[in-house]
Amino acid sequence: MSFSQTLRRDWLSNIRGDILSGVVVALALIPEAIGFSIIAGVDPKVGLYASVVIAVVISFAGGRPAMISAATAATAVLFGSLVREHGLQYLLAATILAGVIQIILGWLRIGAVMRFVSRSVMTGFVNALAILIFMAQLPELIGVTWQTYVMIAAGLAVIYLFPRLTRAVPSPLVCILVLTAIALVFGVDTRTVADLGALPNALPMLLLPEVPLNFETLQIIFPTSVAVAAVGLLESLLTANIVDQMTDTRSDKNRESVGQGIANIVSGLFGGMGGCAMIGQSVINVKSGGRTRLSTFVAGAFLLFLLLVLGEWVGLIPMPALVAIMIMVSVGTFSWSSLRDLAHHPRRSSMVMLATVFTVVGTHNLALGVGVGVLLSGIFFAWKVAQIFRVSSVLSEDGKARDYMVEGQLFFASAEEFLEAFDFTETLEQVRLDLTRAHIWDLTGVNAVDKVVLKFRKAGVEVEVLGLNDASATIMDKLAMHDRPDAMEKVLGH
Known part of the structure; x- marks a missing residue:
């Protein structure tokens, strides 16, 4: 694919939808980033700078178009103890190291591990995130004025009813504009974005963390960096799967891993904390019409514009507007069909x-x-x-030989049943172990065959192993010990 075709596909194929959805996401990122900064125990600007930098960088470096990455609660909670014990500069250093680890994991093709995440785990992950997103709104729902509840209800009404009139403008954006106008005109008594903390009014600066470059510093930040890298990649790759399903497209998980690492390194260099993909904002983006990298870039760039140019106006946005949007995300994210499936799924x-x-x-x-x-x-x-494993046997007419036929997968979970199927006290001259319909998977399976062969040999019985397929023969040739001189002592223990 040529550069122009790639540019159009990844950036210019949905300009209007991407710009509008990016604007909505930028507004929704502000209270989240401030809240996550508080969780990590740092100034709000640390989370806001991180959200700007990570969103912009990942729009170029990431492997999943339209997915939003920024400062997140999943990574913020991991920084708390590090900040309390060593301060902000060590958080920045840990963020950079986490990014380096993620790049290495991306080069090692860590994205392939997603094949081991079953559909049931994915559904549980989505449902849990939906619940956590709703629970995060509880501080804005408990102990507040009655006007707040009315505003939230009005916001939800706008979000769900406005699309019936037109889908030209994302309903979450309309919700923010309408509720802000109502709050300003009628002087509604409710919390605003400004109540969460001061917004930065200057560009972030490129600086190296002020920490000693020695082994002691590495010992301090390494455990946190590993945790942030692992949790960040896990949430990012799972979120990428969800966006894949929502948009019926595919993503490059290994490129996403490297992109997350680059974004975290740049975030740390610009005074931001570590982050990763955000399921809530990604769902907002997709549901608002975002489809390409442009939407992610607009989210980060417009967030910076909001902070530097429209900071005072952004501070006036009533929290009920953002709470209504996040409730919409929570309801839309939860897999309601999974509740019905409980009755008839395995x-x-x-x-x-x-x-x-x-x-x-x-x-x-x-x-x-x-x-x-x-x-x-x-x-x-x-x-x-x-459970799909059996051993049967046939005794020869003269009673001197027995053929054992093994069917199924021989590995750690079936090895015990395999061993119990043999009668080592029977008087025989020969035993044939037919593995034509079996497959040996691991060292435990190999060891079980060793034990059977050696126990019969110890009793003076000749043993022949037959029917190994190529894969089973390979692992047996490599690991089996029954033909080695010291096999009896090593395998049977005497």
Whole structure:
């Protein structure tokens, strides 16, 4: 594909929709970035600068067009203890190192691990994020004036009803404009963006973190950097999958990994904290019409314009407008069909989905929740495969030989059943172990075959292993020990 074709596809194929959606996202990023800065224990400008820089850089370097990346809660919570113990400069250094780690992981093609995330884990991840997005709005819903509830209701009405009139302008943008106008004209008593913290009024400066360049500094920041890199990539790649499904397009996960690393490095150099992809803002972007890299670039560039030029006006935006948008995102993100599917989907799939949801919501740790889901998926899959396993046998007419036929997958979960299928006390002269319909997967499977062969040999029985397929023969040739001189002692332990 030529440069002009790539430029049009990635940047110029949806100009109007991308610009409008980018404007909406920029407005929605402000309270999020300020809130995440507070979580990390730093000045609001650290989160705002990070959101500007990461969004702009990822629009060029990322592998998923229309996905929004900025400062996030998932990474902010990881910086808290580092900031408390060592200060802001170490946060910036940790952000840069996290970016370097992500680039290395991208070069190692870490995106391929997404194939191990099952549909049930993805659904649980999406549902948990929807719940967390709604829970994040609770401070703006509890202990507030009655006018706030009216404003939120009005905002939701605009968001859901305005598209019936026209889709030329994103309804979330109309919501912000209408509610801001109402608040200013009628003097509505409600919180505004300015109440969250002071907005920066100057461009971020390119500076190296003021930390000693020695091994001690590396020891301090490395654990945080690894955590930020891992959590950031996990959330980014899962969000990329979601946007892939929403837009019916594909993304380059490895390029996204490298892009996230570059964005974090630049963020740290410009005084920003680490970040990653944002499911809420990405959904806002797509639902508002964003489809290309231009929408992500506009989100970052317009956010900078808002902060530097329209800071006073942005501060007047009532929080109910942004809360209404995030409630819309929460409702739209949650997979409501998954509740109906609980009744007829396989019970284990439902358990994986629910475990992912409860872990993420309970710990506010996306990586831990997905890790639990993937672990359960692996356990259930291994258990299921192990059930499709059998060993049968036939005794020869003269009673001196027995043929054992193995069917299924021989690995750690089926090895015990395999061993229990043999009678080592039977008086025989020969045993033939037929593995034509079996497949050996791991060291445990190889070791099980070793034990069977050596136990029969110890009893004076001749053993012949037959029917190994190419893959099983390869792993047996590499790892099996039953033909080695010291095999009896090593495998049987005496």
